[in-house]
Amino acid sequence: MTKICGDAENFATSALRGFASVYSDIVQPVRGGVLRAAPGKQGKVTLVVGGGSGHFPAFNGYVGAGFADAAVAGDVFASPSTQAILRIAREAHLGGGVILGYGNYAGDVLNFSIAAERLRAEGIDTRLIATTDDIASAPAHEESRRRGTAGDLPVFKIIGAAAEAGLSLDEVEIIGKRVNAQTRSFGVAFDGCTLPGEKEKLFHVPQGRVALGLGVHGEQGIDELDLLRAEELAAILCDRLLKEAPANAGSRITALLNGLGSTKYEELFVLWEAIIPRLENAGYTVIAPLAGEYITSLDMAGCSLTLTWLDDELERLWRAPVESAALTRGEMRGAYRDSLPVLAEAPVAYMKSLTEAGRQGGRCVASMMIKLSAALTKAEPELGHIDAQAGDGDHGQGMARGAAAAARAARAAVEAGAGPATVLAAAADAWADRAGGTSGALWGAGLFAFSTAFDDSAVPDAQSLSLGLRRAMDKITALGKAKPGDKTLMDALAPLVEGFDNGLRQGSTVAKAWAQAAQDATIAAEATKDLLPRLGRARTHGERSKGHPDAGAISMALSARVIGEELSAMAVK
Amino acid sequence: MTKICGDAENFATSALRGFASVYSDIVQPVRGGVLRAAPGKQGKVTLVVGGGSGHFPAFNGYVGAGFADAAVAGDVFASPSTQAILRIAREAHLGGGVILGYGNYAGDVLNFSIAAERLRAEGIDTRLIATTDDIASAPAHEESRRRGTAGDLPVFKIIGAAAEAGLSLDEVEIIGKRVNAQTRSFGVAFDGCTLPGEKEKLFHVPQGRVALGLGVHGEQGIDELDLLRAEELAAILCDRLLKEAPANAGSRITALLNGLGSTKYEELFVLWEAIIPRLENAGYTVIAPLAGEYITSLDMAGCSLTLTWLDDELERLWRAPVESAALTRGEMRGAYRDSLPVLAEAPVAYMKSLTEAGRQGGRCVASMMIKLSAALTKAEPELGHIDAQAGDGDHGQGMARGAAAAARAARAAVEAGAGPATVLAAAADAWADRAGGTSGALWGAGLFAFSTAFDDSAVPDAQSLSLGLRRAMDKITALGKAKPGDKTLMDALAPLVEGFDNGLRQGSTVAKAWAQAAQDATIAAEATKDLLPRLGRARTHGERSKGHPDAGAISMALSARVIGEELSAMAVK
Structure with a gap:
């Protein structure tokens, strides 16, 4: 009893x-x-x-x-x-x-x-x-x-x-x-x-x-x-x-x-x-x-x-x-106590690049993040509207918040004289931290993977952009487990990655190859309106997403276009 | 000793x-x-x-x-x-x-x-x-x-x-x-x-x-x-x-x-x-x-x-x-914290349906969950009694608790103006959360799968009910690994699914087809008293279940009858 x-x-x-x-x-x-x-x-x-x-x-x-x-x-x-x-x-x-x-x-x-x-x-x-x-x-x-x-x-x-x-x-x-x-x-x-x-x-x-x-x-x-x-x-x-x-x-x-x-x-x-x-x-x-x-x-x-x-x-x-x-x-x-996590955040110290080229590269990356933030903030209502047709309507908000945090972090890193890898890594972490949600985590992890292709002492070039783009896609694939056709941001990211590499192979400049790839990504993103989401997202993105494009793919394509414009303005080689 | x-x-x-x-x-x-x-x-x-x-x-x-x-x-x-x-x-x-x-x-x-x-x-x-x-x-x-x-x-x-x-x-x-x-x-x-x-x-x-x-x-x-x-x-x-x-x-x-x-x-x-x-x-x-x-x-x-x-x-x-x-x-x-507050949960925001038809559909689903909860609460002692013959006697309690939580969640979703897919998904999650145990998990997952067949902007119709019912059965089969004849809820669910489709094919109304199928399910549920459980449940449901029907099948059949009465009252097409 x-x-x-x-x-x-x-x-x-x-x-x-x-x-x-x-x-x-x-x-x-x-x-x-x-x-x-x-x-x-x-x-x-x-x-x-x-x-x-x-x-x-x-x-x-x-x-x-x-x-x-x-x-x-x-x-x-x-x-x-x-x-x-x-x-x-x-x-x-x-x-x-x-x-x-x-x-x-x-x-x-x-x-x-x-x-x-x-x-x-x-x-x-x-x-x-x-x-x-x-x-x-x-x-x-x-x-x-x-x-x-x-x-x-x-x-x-x-x-x-x-x-x-x-x-x-x-x-x-x-x-x-x-x-x-x-x-x-x-x-x-x-x-x-x-x-x-x-x-x-x-x-x-x-x-x-x-x-x-x-x-x-x-x-x-x-x-x-x-x-x-x-x-x-x-x-x-x-x-x-x-x-x-x-x-x-x-x-x-x-x-x-x-x-x-x-x-x-x-x-x-x-x-x-x-x-x-x-x-x-x-x-x-x-x-x-x-x-x-x-x-x-x-x-x-x-x-x-x-x-x-x-x-x-x-x-x-x-x-x-x-x-x-x-x-x-x-x-x-005792030993353990010393390694207990400190709750207050330590101020981040960014490493200064050893070369002027590196610092210039850092400024380029920061400039992209700032432009991206501006564009996503502007697009927030529209992205939210698209997402509301199929998802929970918070996509625009999350992207704008993530990009704004990324831009702030990038700026701080540039002020410390950091190179492109450090700047992008700082932006990536800030993005993941502030954006929240799945897309925030994927964008943060993707940008971070991207940053590993950069050299802190050099301006990013065609090769490092191509490598970074691929690493970002691989990371996002590994985490999100989505393939093109699943009505996710992958539907825009995959053509961007492929298109950029194709353009470079055909002898285009970085800016041109990217611009063309961003175009492909935009078309593919629009075309997601004819797709149905894969099973795992059926709850929030189920039947009702019929006829509406995926907000994640749309914002990916938009971002690609914004970065393309920056690359063109900078004339990156 | x-x-x-x-x-x-x-x-x-x-x-x-x-x-x-x-x-x-x-x-x-x-x-x-x-x-x-x-x-x-x-x-x-x-x-x-x-x-x-x-x-x-x-x-x-x-x-x-x-x-x-x-x-x-x-x-x-x-x-x-x-x-x-x-x-x-x-x-x-x-x-x-x-x-x-x-x-x-x-x-x-x-x-x-x-x-x-x-x-x-x-x-x-x-x-x-x-x-x-x-x-x-x-x-x-x-x-x-x-x-x-x-x-x-x-x-x-x-x-x-x-x-x-x-x-x-x-x-x-x-x-x-x-x-x-x-x-x-x-x-x-x-x-x-x-x-x-x-x-x-x-x-x-x-x-x-x-x-x-x-x-x-x-x-x-x-x-x-x-x-x-x-x-x-x-x-x-x-x-x-x-x-x-x-x-x-x-x-x-x-x-x-x-x-x-x-x-x-x-x-x-x-x-x-x-x-x-x-x-x-x-x-x-x-x-x-x-x-x-x-x-x-x-x-x-x-x-x-x-x-x-x-x-x-x-x-x-x-x-x-x-x-x-x-x-x-x-x-x-460190110091004893006298009364740490339980972390507050974020309130759930249900998306409002964009159409009046969707909101009406949501109300229909909620009404079914409320009736189901009432019926299962009433049947709780009897279900418990049946389950005690063969199992651990908690089936009635779990079903009543799950259905009550589902009804509450459905009501909250309807108040937010949600459509039928959202209402049923909310009810499903609440059911799984509160009912506990294996049957709670199966019912939650089954209802959730059902909800993916609905359109948030329309009243459920014959086609979406048929599709939802089949998705629910497929999900429960995939998770529970039971077949008809194993002395589980599948013994009632399978005839319900088949009977409903047959009725529709023969030109019955939704209400009539469902009522007939629920009848078939009830007969099949009673007949589980002549079955022996499959090996995996032998401990709790072994020899002593001889001559007693399966409580899960009985509650499934009861639920089918209750929903049939609602469909009939609503005159769903």
């Missing part, structure tokens, strides 16, 4: 609020979950974890520096909704992409997968890591069907540490998949748990018996025995896990002995005393192990042992500093 | 060794207890705490920087011996004298007092601090007779911080006596605990009752009531403690909500949510509170609230950095 409860249907949300109040130095509440009280560094990969409630400290207790950036909490034992995941991931996103971490249960898989699709459609690169550590839940050759249990802690902790260290989304994802593949759990249950407000336990294990492999929500186990002595239980846990050691795994592991709720600390320590010699006798070095309650199941009686095979990189990440309700590692706390 | 045990008589020492092994970065084991792994500064006052085992993290978990220098562990619920206290205090002594801290129980008082005498005789200045925080154990004018319970944590933590700060033995003792005098606890028990190796609990609280003031070893309480709601329990805990506020105490307190073992974290957080406004309404500022397991009693069910009235000095010491198994707190964790 539940002992403390208000309205049973509000149990999970009430518990969430209570948790956030107690741990207000570490987390801040949002509807359906929590964010870090002090957000991580801008640009880092964002780890959002989640699952049903009733498993504290999973998952809200995993939020904190060096661990997760946010957690989404469903109802007791129920997946959080797609909307909650979406909302919280958006809010938590720091610009470096998102990893969604959850246990491999049908409801969670469904909701996190849909959320990932939507996030990607919004331009937020999102990867999924479903933990599959429970070896009792499916045989060895069907790992992908296994459930996620206490492996959540080492897997998410290591992913969180990798993200905190500033690794890229690709790198963090690879590490996440590796640590999940090298993590195994096996659990036993002595008795079931009680759902809030219920008089009876959800399920039972007969008195005096132990169920092997029983899931934390009562999922079918694999065997049932009479209660075992601590040494016998340790033998079963260790033997089953060591038999499944990953191929080529080394001799270093970490171990997590997890209590499910009413199997208490001293019992876990007694069991641990029997486990540790078995692991050591098997030739393993046990690194920074844990024994306690790290993922519970309400008042369930039982425990599980989790082993994670470590390599150099995983060991470093496992040992890395962390501060959360579930786990706080002390020894490196 | 104890679940994990080797030889019962070695339980406490085995648990101690296991603890020291897991926390080897913080403590080192000595016979009968633990010392800090890294000893404190030479010359500082030494804090040695102790008591019976079975209360982890008391007392071994209190050892660490900024807290205790050593802990002495007796057998389960038994005082450590004079010899053990002596031996460990001698070993831990850093030259600045010793404070022995323990709870006010006869055996502990005896052994610690004798040890203190001996230590003094050996030239080690030694003072005694026995905690007396439990207000249920003796009346207000007999404080010295009161037992020590969860007050151990704030009292010893503050003494440890004072010692760490380099205060003299006299100063530390004065602070220790002051904080003990300003600390009050009151606890309740829901059930007793089990001694290692025993089959029965040491004592019981009758099922459905709560014992007020019952001691952690089963000592006599002061009253017994029927189980209380969280708010009522919070009121009792707070009122009794606040009535005993120390004279001249200020308005700053810290609060510790402690779980005794099998009363779990989420329950504590739910209770905390009811406690905090009471403390604040009484005029208190709550500083760095704690909720969790800080002094347990094996697997006992119950909790206690401890308040410590703070002055400037005590607040500073309470907030001081500490690193131990029980509590780790660093400077960076």
Whole structure:
């Protein structure tokens, strides 16, 4: 029988609020979950974890520096909704992409997968890591069907540490998949748990018996025995896990002995005393192990042992500093504090170009951004009107705001004597920062990619413009996942890129090649009125976009024309 | 019955060794207890705490920087011996004298007092601090007779911080006596605990009752009531403690909500949510509170609230950095923010339809969602009953909650003048967000897919309904991976989709075609009672679902009938 409860249907949300109040130095509440009280560094990969409630400290207790950036909490034992995941991931996103971490249960898989699709459609690169550590839940050759249990802690902790260290989304994802593949759990249950407000336990294990492999929500186990002595239980846990050691795994592991709720600390320590010699006798070095309650199941009686095979990189990440309700590692706390993100923005120092040509190039780029800003500000109402036919009508506003910020940043960089690469990079970052929305993120990232083709000590030339344009397109393609024909800005950008290169190949000047390509882009942008948006944007840009061009393609073409005019005025070679 | 045990008589020492092994970065084991792994500064006052085992993290978990220098562990619920206290205090002594801290129980008082005498005789200045925080154990004018319970944590933590700060033995003792005098606890028990190796609990609280003031070893309480709601329990805990506020105490307190073992974290957080406004309404500022397991009693069910009235000095010491198994707190964790506002969500802006027909279509859709919500709310108990035969009984609740949220969102969209696609998309998102679980996700995604067939500037017609229905089914199939015959909502949805199209082909009106299809769906839903669920749902819906229809199919058919009635009333073409 539940002992403390208000309205049973509000149990999970009430518990969430209570948790956030107690741990207000570490987390801040949002509807359906929590964010870090002090957000991580801008640009880092964002780890959002989640699952049903009733498993504290999973998952809200995993939020904190060096661990997760946010957690989404469903109802007791129920997946959080797609909307909650979406909302919280958006809010938590720091610009470096998102990893969604959850246990491999049908409801969670469904909701996190849909959320990932939507996030990607919004331009937020999102990867999924479903933990599959429970070896009792499916045989060895069907790992992908296994459930996620206490492996959540080492897997998410290591992913969180990798993200905190500033690794890229690709790198963090690879590490996440590796640590999940090298993590195994096996659990036993002595008795079931009680759902809030219920008089009876959800399920039972007969008195005096132990169920092997029983899931934390009562999922079918694999065997049932009479209660075992601590040494016998340790033998079963260790033997089953060591038999499944990953191929080529080394001799270093970490171990997590997890209590499910009413199997208490001293019992876990007694069991641990029997486990540790078995692991050591098997030739393993046990690194920074844990024994306690790290993922519970309400008042369930039982425990599980989790082993994670470590390599150099995983060991470093496992040992890395962390501060959360579930786990706080002390020894490196000082070191970590020093690298805590400062909330106030440091003034940006732009590097002065070493050559007059570079400074001239910087001025050219700034001049383009200023013209672009003027043109987009003028076109704002029209772009807004076009967007309103098919989308949410804010495209003109976002573009004008982004371009204005970019122009300001470019001006500041030029005043510091910066070269074209620095000026354009500064403009790009300011654009992404201020424009907001998907198009802001894409434009910012695209311009930034463009800037990498420039040389800070030279005036941009035909070759660097061509290369930059292509890099911008590649970046936008990678982030936005749209192809020409999908009724997006790609419909104007692709002909611009192709047309410019063709013109150069046919011996045109930079200005002429660009002008012609901008013309092609304009025609293609107008022609998007006959296209239908691809599936991912169907909601806002669905049927009703019939007969209307895409605002993103129109503004891309307009920008191309404005820059063409500038190139012509400057007579860039 | 104890679940994990080797030889019962070695339980406490085995648990101690296991603890020291897991926390080897913080403590080192000595016979009968633990010392800090890294000893404190030479010359500082030494804090040695102790008591019976079975209360982890008391007392071994209190050892660490900024807290205790050593802990002495007796057998389960038994005082450590004079010899053990002596031996460990001698070993831990850093030259600045010793404070022995323990709870006010006869055996502990005896052994610690004798040890203190001996230590003094050996030239080690030694003072005694026995905690007396439990207000249920003796009346207000007999404080010295009161037992020590969860007050151990704030009292010893503050003494440890004072010692760490380099205060003299006299100063530390004065602070220790002051904080003990300003600390009050009151606890309740829901059930007793089990001694290692025993089959029965040491004592019981009758099922459905709560014992007020019952001691952690089963000592006599002061009253017994029927189980209380969280708010009522919070009121009792707070009122009794606040009535005993120390004279001249200020308005700053810290609060510790402690779980005794099998009363779990989420329950504590739910209770905390009811406690905090009471403390604040009484005029208190709550500083760095704690909720969790800080002094347990094996697997006992119950909790206690401890308040410590703070002055400037005590607040500073309470907030001081500490690193131990029980509590780790660093400077960076900073001040407790009393009431962080929940981040406000941006209000949703729905786009107004450009045509009157579109707005009318939006109203039609909203009207359907409102009727659907009413019908599902009415059917909630019956759906729950059907689901309980085969599943976990929450289907009716989820559907009713989802539909109600959808109806609200649809209404809001209609107020903004939105067309049918926008209204249904808004309803779909709200449904998925609030309903939760797998069926919530499927219904949300299905309705969303449905909405993409509508035109925001037109009343839905036969063609868009047919297309929408098919898109919904395709989406649900893609996500849920179920086919007709798998005993899911698909068993009702598939005949609905087919039947509607057939009816239209045969020249029926929309209303008639839909009504007939809803009839087919109802028959098919009832017929699921003869089906067995597919493998993936076997656990919750296995054998016991024989002879019972699938709740998801039943609710799908019901929804189809409700919408059919609306279509008929609206005379949609």
